[in-house]
Amino acid sequence: MDDTWKDYVIATYRLAGGGDWTRKAETIALGMTVGSWPGLSAARQAALQRHVGRVVSVDAGLIRIAYPLANLTPDLPSLLTATFGKLSMDGKIRLLDLTLPPTFAAAFPGPQLGVDGVRERLGVHGRPLLMSIFKSCVGLTLAELTEGFFQQALGGVDLIKDDEIFFNDTDAPFEQRLEACLQTAERARRETGQTVLYAINLTGPVHRLPEKARRAVQLGANALLINVLPYGFDLLQRLAEDPEITVPLVAHPALAGALYPSDDYGIAAPLLLGTLMRLAGADLVLFPSPYGGMALDRTQALDLAQRLTDRGGLPDRPSFPVPSAGIHPGLVPHMMDDFGLDVVINAGGGIHGHPGGAAAGGRAFRAAIAASVAGVPLEQAAAESSDLRIALDQWGGGTPRIPKGFPVA
Amino acid sequence: MDDTWKDYVIATYRLAGGGDWTRKAETIALGMTVGSWPGLSAARQAALQRHVGRVVSVDAGLIRIAYPLANLTPDLPSLLTATFGKLSMDGKIRLLDLTLPPTFAAAFPGPQLGVDGVRERLGVHGRPLLMSIFKSCVGLTLAELTEGFFQQALGGVDLIKDDEIFFNDTDAPFEQRLEACLQTAERARRETGQTVLYAINLTGPVHRLPEKARRAVQLGANALLINVLPYGFDLLQRLAEDPEITVPLVAHPALAGALYPSDDYGIAAPLLLGTLMRLAGADLVLFPSPYGGMALDRTQALDLAQRLTDRGGLPDRPSFPVPSAGIHPGLVPHMMDDFGLDVVINAGGGIHGHPGGAAAGGRAFRAAIAASVAGVPLEQAAAESSDLRIALDQWGGGTPRIPKGFPVA
Numbered sequence: 053m054d055d056t057w058k059d060y061v062i063a064t065y066r067l068a069g070g071g072d073w074t075r076k077a078e079t080i081a082l083g084m085t086v087g088s089w090p091g092l093s094a095a096r097q098a099a100l101q102r103h104v105g106r107v108v109s110v111d112a113g114l115i116r117i118a119y120p121l122a123n124l125t126p127d128l129p130s131l132l133t134a135t136f137g138k139l140s141m142d143g144k145i146r147l148l149d150l151t152l153p154p155t156f157a158a159a160f161p162g163p164q165l166g167v168d169g170v171r172e173r174l175g176v177h178g179r180p181l182l183m184s185i186f187k188s189c190v191g192l193t194l195a196e197l198t199e200g201f202f203q204q205a206l207g208g209v210d211l212i213k214d215d216e217i218f219f220n221d222t223d224a225p226f227e228q229r230l231e232a233c234l235q236t237a238e239r240a241r242r243e244t245g246q247t248v249l250y251a252i253n254l255t256g257p258v259h260r261l262p263e264k265a266r267r268a269v270q271l272g273a274n275a276l277l278i279n280v281l282p283y284g285f286d287l288l289q290r291l292a293e294d295p296e297i298t299v300p301l302v303a304h305p306a307l308a309g310a311l312y313p314s315d316d317y318g319i320a321a322p323l324l325l326g327t328l329m330r331l332a333g334a335d336l337v338l339f340p341s342p343y344g345g346m347a348l349d350r351t352q353a354l355d356l357a358q359r360l361t362d363r364g365g366l367p368d369r370p371s372f373p374v375p376s377a378g379i380h381p382g383l384v385p386h387m388m389d390d391f392g393l394d395v396v397i398n399a400g401g402g403i404h405g406h407p408g409g410a411a412a413g414g415r416a417f418r419a420a421i422a423a424s425v426a427g428v429p430l431e432q433a434a435a436e437s438s439d440l441r442i443a444l445d446q447w448g449g450g451t452p453r454i455p456k457g458f459p460v461a
Numbered sequence: 462m463d464d465t466w467k468d469y470v471i472a473t474y475r476l477a478g479g480g481d482w483t484r485k486a487e488t489i490a491l492g493m494t495v496g497s498w499p500g501l502s503a504a505r506q507a508a509l510q511r512h513v514g515r516v517v518s519v520d521a522g523l524i525r526i527a528y529p530l531a532n533l534t535p536d537l538p539s540l541l542t543a544t545f546g547k548l549s550m551d552g553k554i555r556l557l558d559l560t561l562p563p564t565f566a567a568a569f570p571g572p573q574l575g576v577d578g579v580r581e582r583l584g585v586h587g588r589p590l591l592m593s594i595f596k597s598c599v600g601l602t603l604a605e606l607t608e609g610f611f612q613q614a615l616g617g618v619d620l621i622k623d624d625e626i627f628f629n630d631t632d633a634p635f636e637q638r639l640e641a642c643l644q645t646a647e648r649a650r651r652e653t654g655q656t657v658l659y660a661i662n663l664t665g666p667v668h669r670l671p672e673k674a675r676r677a678v679q680l681g682a683n684a685l686l687i688n689v690l691p692y693g694f695d696l697l698q699r700l701a702e703d704p705e706i707t708v709p710l711v712a713h714p715a716l717a718g719a720l721y722p723s724d725d726y727g728i729a730a731p732l733l734l735g736t737l738m739r740l741a742g743a744d745l746v747l748f749p750s751p752y753g754g755m756a757l758d759r760t761q762a763l764d765l766a767q768r769l770t771d772r773g774g775l776p777d778r779p780s781f782p783v784p785s786a787g788i789h790p791g792l793v794p795h796m797m798d799d800f801g802l803d804v805v806i807n808a809g810g811g812i813h814g815h816p817g818g819a820a821a822g823g824r825a826f827r828a829a830i831a832a833s834v835a836g837v838p839l840e841q842a843a844a845e846s847s848d849l850r851i852a853l854d855q856w857g858g859g860t861p862r863i864p865k866g867f868p869v870a
Contacts, residue, residue: 085597088597103599133716136718137625138715141717141718191495191509191531217543259670259671259696261668282538290668313553
C-alpha cells in the first residue's frame with residue numbers, strides 16, 4: 053500500500069446491475085462518512101477533510117472506497133458498521149475485502165499464541181495438529197462425556213472440542229465438566245505420554261464471558277471454544293486482549309453461512325473467517341473444508357487459510373487454519389498439499405465412525421499424518437497400521453471424495 | 462401451537478435444489494442435536510429422547526424442524542447456533558422463521574418500555590412519533606453538534622438519534638456530548654414545550670457496554686442507540702434485562718443487509734429485524750422502509766412491523782417499528798395506512814433537506830402527521846403550513862415515490 057492511503061481503510065465491494073458506477077462510488081464515499089459535501093462551505097469542507105471517504109478506484113461494479121481512520125475505533129463493530137453497516141442494505145452489494153494500514157491493524161490484538169504458541173503448549177512441531185470433536189454433547193452425563201473424551205484422547209489427538217451447540221449444560225455444568233475433562237486428559241497422558249487441550253464451549257451473557265473465561269483459566273482451562281458470529285466479533289477481541297486469558301482461542305464459524313455464500317450479498321468468506329478472525333485474535337479458526345458435502349470453494353478456502361497464516365501479514369502472529377467437515381485419514385496428504393504443515397486436521401465422523409472406535413480413529417489419523425510428513429504413501433503406511441488400513445478401506449485413499457455426513461465438525 | 466411442540470422451538474427453512482427432502486430433514490434434525498440415532502442402543506435412545514430434534518413437516522424444500530428446549534438457553538446466540546449455526550453452511554438453505562413456545566419466549570426480556578412506555582416518557586399519544594437523525598456526526602465539534610440538535614428539536618421531533626457510524630468521537634466525547642445534548646433538549650423544550658429524547662450511540666468494548674449504559678442513565682441519558690448486529694443480539698438482551706437501564710433501546714439494523722436479502726441464503730428480514738429484535742428487547746427497531754431507494758419488499762416490511770407490534774404476540778410489550786430511508790412529509794398518510802398510528806416516522810434528508818432548514822423540516826412533518834391523524838388531505842393542510850407546502854413542492858405528495866438519497870437514516 054502506498055502512502056496515499058496510509059490513514060485509510062480500503063473496502064472493496066462488488067455491485068450488481070448497471071448504472072453510473074462512478075457516481076455510485078462517490079455517493080457511497082460521502083454517504084458512509086460525512087453525509088454531504090458539495091453544498092458545504094469551504095470552511096466546513098476544510099474542517100471535515102480528514103473525515104470524508106474517498107473513491108480509490110472504479111472498475112465497472114468493482115468499487116474501492118477509502119475510509120479515514122479518523123472515523124474509526126480499532127474494533128470490528130466500528131469497522132463493519134463504517135464500511136458495510138447501512139450500505140449492506142443498499143441493493144445488490146457484497147463486501148469482498150478490507151485492507152487495513154499497518155498502524156491500524158496493529159491496534160487489534162491478533163492471536164496471542166498463534167501457530168507457534170499453540171505448538172509450544174502442546175510440544176508438537178513439524179506436523180499438522182489433530183483435533184477431534186465430541187460426537188455429541190447435549191444430554192450426556194459427566195461420566196459419558198469423560199468416557200468419550202478419554203477414547204478420543206487415547207487415539208493421540210492434540211485437541212478435543214465441545215460441540216458448538218452445547219449451551220444448555222445442566223447435565224454437565226461448565227466448571228464440573230472442565231475439571232472432569234482435565235482430569236481425564238491427565239489420565240490419558242499417563243497412557244499416551246501426550247498433552248491434549250480441551251476447548252470448552254464458552255457460553256453465557258456476553259458481558260460476563262471475559263470474567264467466565266478468566267475463572268476457567270484459573271481452574272486450569274487450556275483452550276476455549278467461541279461461537280464468534282453469534283456473540284459478535286468484539287467478544288473474541290476482548291478475550292484476546294485480556295492478559296489473564298492466556299489459552300488458545302478456538303473460533304467456530306457457526307452462522308457464517310448466513311453471511312458468505314451468496315454471489316450478490318454478504319461478506320466474502322476469506323475476509324469474514326480469515327482476515328477478521330485473525331485481527332480479532334483467534335488462535336485456531338474453523339471453516340468449511342473444500343472436501344466435504346458442504347464444501348467451501350477450494351480457491352476461497354486456500355485464500356482464507358493464506359490470510360490466517362501469512363507470515364508477512366498483520367497482526368504478527370498467524371492463526372491455525374482448521375478446514376472442517378468431511379475429513380478422513382485418506383485426505384491427510386491432500387490437506388497437507390493444500391494447507392501445508394501448519395494446519396489442524398479436525399475430524400468428527402472420521403474419528404468416531406472408525407470401525408474400531410474413536411481411539412482407533414485417532415490412531416489412523418496419526419499414522420496418516422506421520423506417513424504424509426515423511427513422504428510415505430498411505431497405502432504403504434497402512435501395511436504397518438491396521439487402524440489406518442481399516443480407515444482407508446472405510447473411506448478411501450489419498451484423493452478427496454465427498455463422504456456422506458454433516459457440516460462442520 | 463398445539464401441545465405436541467410445547468417443549469420445542471420450530472425452525473422453518475427453505476432449501477433449494479432437489480433430492481430426498483424427507484431424508485434431508487431427518488439428517489438436519491439429528492445432525493443439529495444428538496448427532497446420530499439409528500446406531501444407538503435402546504437405553505441410549507431413551508436417555509437422549511428429550512434432546513433429539515424432530516421433523517415437523519416436509520413440503521418439498523420447505524422444511525420445519527423442532528428443536529428441544531432441553532438443548533437451549535434463552536438467548537439468541539444459543540437459539541441461532543442451535544437452529545442455523547453449522548447448518549447455515551450446508552448448501553442453499555435459508556432460515557425463514559422461528560416459532561417459540563410461550564414458556565420459552567417469556568424467558569427473553571422483550572421491550573422494557575415498548576410502545577406504551579415510550580409514549581409515556583414523551584407524553585405523546587394518538588399520533589406517530591417523529592425521529593430525526595443528525596445529518597452527520599464524525600468530525601463535528603460539540604458546538605456544531607448541539608446547534609444541529611437544537612435545530613432538529615425546534616422542529617418538534619420526538620427523538621433525535623446519533624449517526625450509527627459515530628464510533629470515534631474524540632471531538633465530542635460520549636459523556637460531554639450526552640450532557641451538552643441534554644442541555645440543548647431542555648433549551649428547546651423551553652421554546653417548544655416538548656420533550657425530545659436523545660438516542661446516543663452506545664459504543665465500546667462489548668463487555669463494558671452495560672456498565673457504560675448504566676453510567677449514561679445516571680447522567681440523564683433518556684435513550685440509547687445500539688448497532689445490534691455488529692455487537693451481537695446478546696448485548697441488546699443484556700441491556701434490556703438490566704434493571705438500571707431504564708431508557709428506550711433503539712436498535713439500528715446496520716449489517717442486516719449482509720444477512721437477509723438473498724433468496725437462497727441467510728435469515729429472512731421479518732424474523733431477523735422483527736421477531737428477534739423484539740425478543741431481545743428493542744423498544745424501537747429501524748428497518749428499511751418499503752419506499753426508499755433501497756426499499757425492503759412491502760410484504761416483508763409489513764410482516765416485520767406486524768411482528769414488532771402484534772399485541773397478542775410474545776413478549777407482552779410491542780416494539781415501535783421505524784421504517785427508514787427515503788421518508789419525506791408527503792409519505793406520512795401512506796405510512797399510516799401501512800403501519801398505523803404506532804409507528805415512528807424517521808427522517809434524515811427529509812428533515813435536513815427542507816429548503817427552510819431542519820426546524821422547518823420537522824414542522825412540515827408534524828403538520829403532515831397532524832393532518833393525517835385528523836384525516837385531512839395534505840394538500841389542504843399545506844394551505845395552513847407553509848413548511849408543509851414547501852416540502853410537498855420539494856418531494857411530492859401523498860403517493861410514494863423514490864427519492865434520491867441514501868440508505869437507512
